[in-house]
Amino acid sequence: xxxxxxxxxxxxxxxxxxxxxxxxxxxxxxxxxxxxxxxxxxxxxxxxxxxxxxxxxxxxxxxxxxxxxxxxxxxxxxxxxxxxxxxxxxxxxxxxxxxxxxxxxxxxxxxxxxxxxxxxxxxxxxxxxxxxxxxxxxxxxxxxxxxxxxxxxxxxxxxxxxxxxxxxxxxxxxxxxxxxxxxxxxxxxxxxxxxxxxxxxxxxxxxxxxxxxxxxxxxxxxxxxxxxxxxxxxxxxxxxxxxxxxxxxxxxxxxxxxxxxxxxxxxxxxxxxxxxxxxxxxxxxxxxxxxxxxxxxxxxxxxxxxxxxxxxxxxxxxxxxxxxxxxxxxxxxxxxxxxxxxxxxxxxxxxxxxxxxxxxxxxxxxxxxxxxxxxxxxxxxxxxxxxxxxxxxxxxxxxxxxxxxxxxxxxxxxxxxxxxxxxxxxxxxxxxxxxxxxxxxxxxxxxxxxxxxxxxxxxxxxxxxxxxxxxxxxxxxxxxxxxxxxxxxxxxxxxxxxxxxxxxxxxxxxxxxxxxxxxxxxxxxxxxxxxxxxxxxxxxxxxxxxxxxxxxxxxxxxxxxxxxxxxxx
Numbered sequence: 001x002x003x004x005x006x007x008x009x010x011x012x013x014x015x016x017x018x019x020x021x022x023x024x025x026x027x028x029x030x031x032x033x034x035x036x037x038x039x040x041x042x043x044x045x046x047x048x049x050x051x052x053x054x055x056x057x058x059x060x061x062x063x064x065x066x067x068x069x070x071x072x073x074x075x076x077x078x079x080x081x082x083x084x085x086x087x088x089x090x091x092x093x094x095x096x097x098x099x100x101x102x103x104x105x106x107x108x109x110x111x112x113x114x115x116x117x118x119x120x121x122x123x124x125x126x127x128x129x130x131x132x133x134x135x136x137x138x139x140x141x142x143x144x145x146x147x148x149x150x151x152x153x154x155x156x157x158x159x160x161x162x163x164x165x166x167x168x169x170x171x172x173x174x175x176x177x178x179x180x181x182x183x184x185x186x187x188x189x190x191x192x193x194x195x196x197x198x199x200x201x202x203x204x205x206x207x208x209x210x211x212x213x214x215x216x217x218x219x220x221x222x223x224x225x226x227x228x229x230x231x232x233x234x235x236x237x238x239x240x241x242x243x244x245x246x247x248x249x250x251x252x253x254x255x256x257x258x259x260x261x262x263x264x265x266x267x268x269x270x271x272x273x274x275x276x277x278x279x280x281x282x283x284x285x286x287x288x289x290x291x292x293x294x295x296x297x298x299x300x301x302x303x304x305x306x307x308x309x310x311x312x313x314x315x316x317x318x319x320x321x322x323x324x325x326x327x328x329x330x331x332x333x334x335x336x337x338x339x340x341x342x343x344x345x346x347x348x349x350x351x352x353x354x355x356x357x358x359x360x361x362x363x364x365x366x367x368x369x370x371x372x373x374x375x376x377x378x379x380x381x382x383x384x385x386x387x388x389x390x391x392x393x394x395x396x397x398x399x400x401x402x403x404x405x406x407x408x409x410x411x412x413x414x415x416x417x418x419x420x421x422x423x424x425x426x427x428x429x430x431x432x433x434x435x436x437x438x439x440x441x442x443x444x445x446x447x448x449x450x451x452x453x454x455x456x457x458x459x460x461x462x463x464x465x466x467x468x469x470x471x472x473x474x475x476x477x478x479x480x481x482x483x484x485x486x487x488x489x490x491x492x493x494x495x496x497x498x499x500x501x502x503x504x505x506x507x508x509x510x511x512x513x514x515x516x517x518x519x520x521x522x523x524x525x526x527x528x529x530x531x532x533x534x535x536x537x538x539x540x541x542x543x544x545x546x547x548x549x550x551x552x553x554x555x556x557x558x559x560x561x562x563x564x565x566x567x568x569x
Contacts, residue, residue, distance in 0.1 A: 001093060002074040003067040006057040009042040011074070012067070017096040022067035023060040024097035026133035026140070027052065028105060028124055033072040052103065055147050059101060069093060084213045091132050091205020100137035102130075109144040116156055120163035128193035128202040134160075135170060135187075136205060165189070165265045176206055180269045180305070181229060182237035185261035197221040199258060208232075219256055223363075226254045227280050234273040236303040239285075240264055240317050242338040253285045253319075253331050253361040267317065270304035283328070283360040291321070291354040293444055293508075298322050298332065299354070300341050307342045315342050321361060329361045398426040421449075425555070429453075438532060438553055441505060446512040446532040446551070450502040506532060530555055 002011050003022050014020055033049040034042065042050070053070065060068045075086045094100060104122040112119045119142065124130050134140060140153035153160070157171040166187045170179060184206050193199050200221035201213060209228045214221065226238060239253055241260035255261065278287035291299040300318040307315045318341040321329040333339045400423070421439040434453040441447050506512025511533030531554040 001069070001089070003069055004039065004053075004057070004074065006061040006066055006068050009039065009053070009057065011039060017093050020067055021065055021098045022069055023056075023063070023065045024094050024100045024133075024137065025052075025056050025068065025070045025103065026094075026100055026124075026130055027103040028127060028130075029072065030105075034070075036073050036076045036078075039073040056101060056103070059143070059147065063099070065098060069097065080213075087201050087213060088204055088210045091136050094133055094136035095138075095205075097137050099139045099141060100133060102133065102140055102142045103147070104142060104150070105145050107142075107144045107150065109146075109148045109150050112144070112150050116151070117159045117163065119150060119156060119159065125160075125164060126191055128188065128191045128199050131188055131191060132202060132205045135166070135176065138173060165262075167265075177208070180237040180264075180267050181207070181233060181235045182240045182261050182264035182267040182305075185238075185241070185255075185258050186264045186267075188258040189262040189264075190259070200225040203258070222257060223254050227363075230278070230280050230285075234277055235269045235305075236278070237264065237267040237269055237305045237317075239303055239319055240267050240305060240307075240340060242340040243333060252363045254363050266308045268306050268308050268314075270306065272304070274304055280363060281360070284363040285361040287359055287361065289321075289356045289359050291356050292318070293354070294320070294334070298334070299329075301329075301356075313344075315344060317342055327356075327358055327360055329359060331361060400424045400426075423553070433528075436528075436530075436555075443508065445508045446506040448504045448506075448512060448514075448530055448532070450504070452501065504530075509534070528555060 001015075001017050002013050003020065004011055006023075030049065032047045034045060034047055034053050038045045038047065042053070049072070053073070056070065057068055060066075071086075071090070076082050102124065104119070104124050106124075107119060107122045119125075134153065137153075142150040142152065142156070144150050150156075153171055157168050160166065160171060161168045164187060167174075167179065167183070170176060170187075176184060184203075188199070188203055188206075191199070193202065195215065196218050197213070197215050203225060204210065207225075207229050209225065209232070211224060211228050217224075229238060241255040242263055243260060274288060276288050278285060280286075289301040291301055294300050299321050301321045302316060302318045305317050307317050309315075320332050320334045320339050320341065322332045323329055331339055334341070421437050423439070424435055424437045426435045427433050432453055434451045437449040437451075439447055504512065504514055511531070513531050513533070515529050532551060534551050
């Protein structure tokens with residue numbers, strides 16, 4: 001470390017910054033600063049920045065300090081090794097300073113005296129490097145453009161806190177390790193630097209991290225910073241950023257910029273770290289998560305942290321994940337919102353929680369495009385073929401859809417997070433069955449509800465009322481489900497469980513397969529085969545969105561003899 005004598009302007013090298021009383025200067029760089037190569041002939045230097053150095057040294061000397069440190073002229077920036085060491089040590093150097101003078105060249109003291117919050121209009125509060133220069137020193141004295149005293153960090157702490165998201169306790173000198181990672185990132189979220197790498201390098205001291213400098217790596221610097229933090233901390237708030245800010249896109253499990261932490265001032269780390277911890281690997285983040293199903297392959301993964309807000313209960317925090325293989329996940333947006341969830345456990349309607357061990361979440365930008373917010377039931381052959389011929393074959397009198405029917409693609413399109421009934425088939429009066437209704441339960445398992453024809457339903461002239469009645473039954477979570485089981489390579493014929501109503505539930509991965517044998521049509525013992533399953537690989541070129549959730553729904557009318565002749569179907 002080099003210091004400048006406040007009287008002679010001569011440089012001196014020291015080995016321990018704690019052994020010397022010195023003043024540090026915090027300022028915004030201009031185009032004509034005094035640099036390291038200028039300081040040896042400072043008295044002959046004609047740069048505009050010489051006045052800044054003189055005035056700063058005068059203030060230090062007046063307060064009994066014989067040594068000063070200035071970043072512009074105490075570091076040889078032509079030496080990459082020295083520059084790297086200086087940037088990794090800079091937080092400590094400001095921290096060890098007896099006092100730090102913050103020179104605000106665009107502020108007049110008279111304006112701040114009239115309204116102290118006007119100090120925040122200085123560009124100094126928008127620069128990345130000045131964050132550590134505000135937090136690290138024990139004493140910070142603000143000076144205006146004419147080097148007049150404005151106030152101190154202590155006297156202006158409430159105004160600064162309101163305008164910068166920085167907690168008052170941090171401005172008072174509380175150890176920064178007491179604040180979550182996302183809180184500290186939030187403090188930097190509105191700041192910028194001339195070089196994009198400096199946005200990351202300026203935060204090294206705030207997280208007590210050291211790493212090599214690689215100018216030219218761009219936004220990769222901030223990803224490296226987060227990876228280094230993750231090696232030394234179990235604080236999962238590092239993943240609590242949100243992408244619904246300024247048009248930013250998701251970038252794997254790690255954020256692409258501190259700006260994505262802008263809404264994280266209330267994030268607090270969990271009190272009990274996970275027993276297994278987490279780590280960054282070549283497959284991404286390796287972690288054990290509690291997953292709550294949100295749709296067919298999309299989940300809320302609960303983080304070990306909470307979101308706090310004054311006078312309100314703490315809320316859980318989660319991130320949206322899409323499963324792309326057995327153990328691999330991508331972080332994604334949900335609907336038109338962001339990629340983070342905040343709320344109470346009761347806000348998620350799924351009752352199921354899945355413990356996912358050895359899960360990997362991509363840490364880089366995924367090449368897979370985010371899926372659209374649709375689940376689709378394609379029309380292939382007899383799959384939901386809404387034609388007079390098909391209705392005649394199945395004796396269907398009417399079909400009603402909960403979503404919209406796309407005639408060109410032969411699909412029903414519904415919101416991906418839809419729970420409940422999607423499509424209802426009303427059968428002709430010759431059937432024992434009044435209607436069949438398909439959809440998904442609260443855990444997104446495929447479900448079929450069957451209503452037997454009775455005197456009461458036969459008297460109903462309003463099919464819409466009947467549909468709404470079944471929807472109420474559909475949403476009833478304590479229903480006594482019938483779960484068909486596979487046997488000998490074919491599905492077991494389903495008998496009715498109670499008069500009037502058959503609720504059948506499949507599995508979200510395996511689908512729903514069953515045969516309805518109690519379906520008499522004009523005295524003929526006829527079965528209806530039901531098959532509802534998810535299509536994992538979409539090969540149909542007519543389907544534009546290859547990432548949508550595609551489900552096939554198949555209904556085939558067979559007499560019982562034909563059924564057993566085609567048991568492998």
